[in-house]
Amino acid sequence: MxxxxxxxWHIGRRLHxxxxxxxxxxxxxxxxxxALDEKVDGxxxxxxxxDRSLPAESSVAQLNAMLQQLNLTDKLPIYAISGNHDSATRLATGTPWFKDTHFYMHTDLKQAFTPVELPDTQLFLLPYFEPFAAQEYFHDESLRTLELAFKPIVExxxxxxxxxxxxLLVAHFFAAGSEQTESETKLTVGGLAAIxxxxxxxxxxxxxxxxxxxxxLHAKKVRYSGSPVKFSLSEANQQKGIWIVDTDPFELTFKPLKPLRDVQQLTASFAELTDPTFYQPLDRDNFFGMTITDNKPIPNLLTSLRKxxxxxxxxxxxDDYDTGVGYKGESGAQIRKQDPMxxxxxxxxxxxxxPLTADQRKWATDALKIANEGKQ
Amino acid sequence: MxxxxxxxWHIGRRLHxxxxxxxxxxxxxxxxxxALDEKVDGxxxxxxxxDRSLPAESSVAQLNAMLQQLNLTDKLPIYAISGNHDSATRLATGTPWFKDTHFYMHTDLKQAFTPVELPDTQLFLLPYFEPFAAQEYFHDESLRTLELAFKPIVExxxxxxxxxxxxLLVAHFFAAGSEQTESETKLTVGGLAAIxxxxxxxxxxxxxxxxxxxxxLHAKKVRYSGSPVKFSLSEANQQKGIWIVDTDPFELTFKPLKPLRDVQQLTASFAELTDPTFYQPLDRDNFFGMTITDNKPIPNLLTSLRKxxxxxxxxxxxDDYDTGVGYKGESGAQIRKQDPMxxxxxxxxxxxxxPLTADQRKWATDALKIANEGKQ
Structure with a gap:
């Protein structure tokens, strides 16, 4: 298949x-x-x-229309789960009625164990869940982390x-070994979510x-599709797209998506950035993260650039930027090189x-030690 | 039928x-x-x-479960519309999938003109709407009030x-001639909603x-069912329930609902209220609005009564209550009898x-006049 x-999709998300x-x-x-061109089965x-457990009305209208288009107009089966950004309860609205048109939206851990049975495939839809839900479901208080909970789930x-x-398994978590970018780092609750x-x-x-x-993640049969849209500057260099997954014989094909307005990082001097030979080849409707290489303040910098x-x-x-404020001219880079004490x-x-007293110095040293240990 | x-239903509503x-x-x-006993057709x-355009998760879970129970478990058709308290957009979630099981939820004015066709009945489901929606739908800016908009709608x-x-018409508005109670007064936008x-x-x-x-409202074939639960003290004396509507021959039968905890108004002295012969016949789990007839302050009144x-x-x-605070002993009633100036x-x-200057007195008199005109 x-x-x-x-x-x-993070419908409702904003970029800065x-x-x-x-x-x-x-x-x-x-x-x-x-989906239509490739004649996918779902x-x-x-x-x-x-993007939020409490999406705005406009986001609700947008997602509702998308799902309706795919499932009711295009007659494409949908196999979906709730993620950590979704409210499982709100996303569950209407789902008991969806199955008749092959739209499966699982929002509760217990639904994960009833696979969608297709002619030659079993599809397990595991929504995002907290360890507490697994503890409740398996009546086992020892399942304190996602990794611990995952063992009986797979079994x-x-x-x-x-x-x-x-x-096939559809799931939403941080698989160990994956590299993270800025925009989803804050979504991961420490090491909890690592499988x-x-x-x-x-x-x-x-x-x-x-x-x-x-x-x-570069495991052969475990993949992130990634988001369809760039949601942060740290994603500027990512190629967004979707996977076409053939199950028999197994084959993965990446299909890129063309951004409407791309997200780009520019590092240049003010003179370069305002030089037509520099900017005319660019699509200036794009979203730009800019790093200015000038080391002296430029008046009305943002206003000039926004034109x-x-x-x-x-x-x-x-880093060598000099604000002109006289605090011994230490740059961020210079400060970071110094000993914290x-x-x-x-x-x-x-x-x-x-000066610090001996006691104060000891308290600070201890606190620093604890902070450093927390980093590892 | x-x-x-x-x-x-106002799911999520609280009582004080x-x-x-x-x-x-x-x-x-x-x-x-x-519904099951009476074998209704819907x-x-x-x-x-x-109760709110942005219901709490617990309210979403509660209403979702109710609708699922009626429609999917009990196999009862549902004919529903959004009211002024609902977010039409949020309530529309999933509705395109509901029709296969005879669950109609209209949230948009344009849906009102496609009746649900039953063997011997046409059911028009008119959701709550603002005049602006009618102006847009009919491309007619003159439809500035609900009453003006209602004419082309009915036509x-x-x-x-x-x-x-x-x-049959299902609708949500203030029909002219109806008497209102406290809890929904604030929901009516002036005279706008009067049909x-x-x-x-x-x-x-x-x-x-x-x-x-x-x-x-006591029109023969135009009825409010009322809410199933008492939502304010002003509803204390209402008998809550639902109508069973037979269309042919036409017959209306009111079926009362028994409140779990009733809402009651008590007017009595502190001595009476704390006398076992007074309170023992009462269901003290009920919600009580109390009016104390004592005209002197009673220490720890609420704490004592809550026991x-x-x-x-x-x-x-x-009204004859004396707070004991020495402001010439004027009661609210006495104050209201005085001339505002x-x-x-x-x-x-x-x-x-x-004293007030002549100018100040004039400004106050003018302001009072404007305020009094606004009342009418």
């Missing part, structure tokens, strides 16, 4: 305050067209359909494997959501006009 | 801070049982399913009447939502230690 694997509704819509139209959406799924069929890829070997394919880059680049999402300076001593002396 | 007519989830659930179970819910419906069938009952004469029955008492009546939702004093003069003099 052939599936389209996408995830992390810029509305992405049109970008989302453009990506959706491409996904829809690929569209897998691996969680985080919304229970494997127990229902029909050996004559392929076995070793080795635990997924029983499946013929695992369609993951959560990380926004398709290259976050050329209307969608600047961030503006930074390279020296920095604290100097700061304390300049404020309190007396 | 036989329908059950209910409305104004008290949770009504259990009351709502108890009322729902009775409605469900009546359940009409005439708007305001939720368009009547144009689709199949004379061989009965014609004369005479405009509804083309229909064999109009199942209304919006007002919370079944006796708000006997745990669910006191409001506490008031009769005299009151202002006295107040100003007591605060500013000088």
């Amino acid at each position: 052939r599936f389209l694997h996408t995830a992390d 305050g810029f509305d992405l509704t049109q970008e989302q819509q453009a990506a959706f139209k491409q996904i829809e067209q690929i 569209v897998i959406i691996a969680g985080d359909l919304y 229970k799924m494997v127990a229902q494997f029909n050996p004559a069929k392929k076995h 070793p890829v080795s635990m997924l070997q029983d499946f013929d394919y695992v369609a993951l959501g959560h990380l926004h880059g398709k290259d976050a 050329i680049y209307p969608n600047i999402v961030s503006l930074a300076h390279t 020296d920095l604290l001593s100097h700061f304390y002396e300049s404020v309190a006009k007396e | 036989r329908f059950l007519h209910t409305a104004d 801070g008290f949770d009504l989830t259990q009351e709502q659930q108890a009322a729902f179970k009775q409605i469900e049982q009546i 359940v009409i819910i005439a708007g305001d399913l939720y 368009k419906m009547v144009a689709q009447f199949n004379p061989a069938k009965k014609h 004369p009952v005479s405009m509804l004469q083309d229909f064999d029955y109009v199942a209304l939502g919006h007002l919370h008492g079944k006796d708000a 006997i009546y745990p669910n006191i939702v409001s506490l008031a004093h009769t 005299d009151l202002l003069s006295h107040f100003y003099e007591s605060v500013a230690k000088e």
